[in-house]
Amino acid sequence: GAVVSQHPSRVICKSGTSVKIECRSLDFQATTMFWYRQFPKKSLMLMATSNEGSKATYEQGVEKDKFLINHASLTLSTLTVTSAHPEDSSFYICSARGLELSNNEQFFGPGTRLTVL
Amino acid sequence: GEDVEQSLFLSVREGDSSVINCTYTDSSSTYLYWYKQEPGAGLQLLTYIFSNMDMKQDQRLTVLLNKKDKHLSLRIADTQTGDSAIYFCAPGGMDTGRRALTFGSGTRLQVQP
Numbered sequence: 001g002a003v004v005s006q007h008p009s010r011v012i013c014k015s016g017t018s019v020k021i022e023c024r025s026l027d028f029q030a031t032t033m034f035w036y037r038q039f040p041k042k043s044l045m046l047m048a049t050s051n052e053g054s055k056a057t058y059e060q061g062v063e064k065d066k067f068l069i070n071h072a073s074l075t076l077s078t079l080t081v082t083s084a085h086p087e088d089s090s091f092y093i094c095s096a097r098g099l100e101l102s103n104n105e106q107f108f109g110p111g112t113r114l115t116v117l
Numbered sequence: 118g119e120d121v122e123q124s125l126f127l128s129v130r131e132g133d134s135s136v137i138n139c140t141y142t143d144s145s146s147t148y149l150y151w152y153k154q155e156p157g158a159g160l161q162l163l164t165y166i167f168s169n170m171d172m173k174q175d176q177r178l179t180v181l182l183n184k185k186d187k188h189l190s191l192r193i194a195d196t197q198t199g200d201s202a203i204y205f206c207a208p209g210g211m212d213t214g215r216r217a218l219t220f221g222s223g224t225r226l227q228v229q230p
Contacts, residue, residue: 006159034217034218036217041225042222042223043205043220043221043222043223044160044205044220046217046219049217093159093160095160095217095218105148105150105162105165106217106218107162108152108159108160108161108162109159110158110159111157111158111159113157
């Protein structure tokens, strides 16, 4: 099946710094990527939808200036958490979907655990 | 929007069958997915069913769909300790590729040896 990678898998940073998380589709072109956030023992909450070459669409309540999303190519989307604070600590998961994939399946990355001290 | 509900916890003994239930509200859901998440990991697609089917079997996994009641279930036969994980159901529409999935709360399956 199609593979989606995320980097880094874990990151610890100080409060006030910015962190960039990469999501890559390794063997297919991802026209659409989704960014989710998961709190401990909770479900995934959609943050934003990213289409290659256009601005991301953010869900209600998600600050677009705090969570910057760039989908500059068909294989890479990045999520930058700006001026991170402890409440931003979470598990961030991306998923990707390409037109050539069947059954409308979305493939998920392994996730990035962000800890803000 | 779509509401998806699952029970939070299920405990079974090794070798027994596990049944995880899910109800949803969007009748236009075309593909209905089951994902597995192991601790600290991303989501792994287990199986899916197309909305014009009532049942799909894939080795130890059986998916039942009651479209009238908007009820989906996942049965795991001969449950093993390696099946311990969180299971999410995620109904999707025809254009799921352009829409994100709405996930249930997840059911934590604990398999007792």
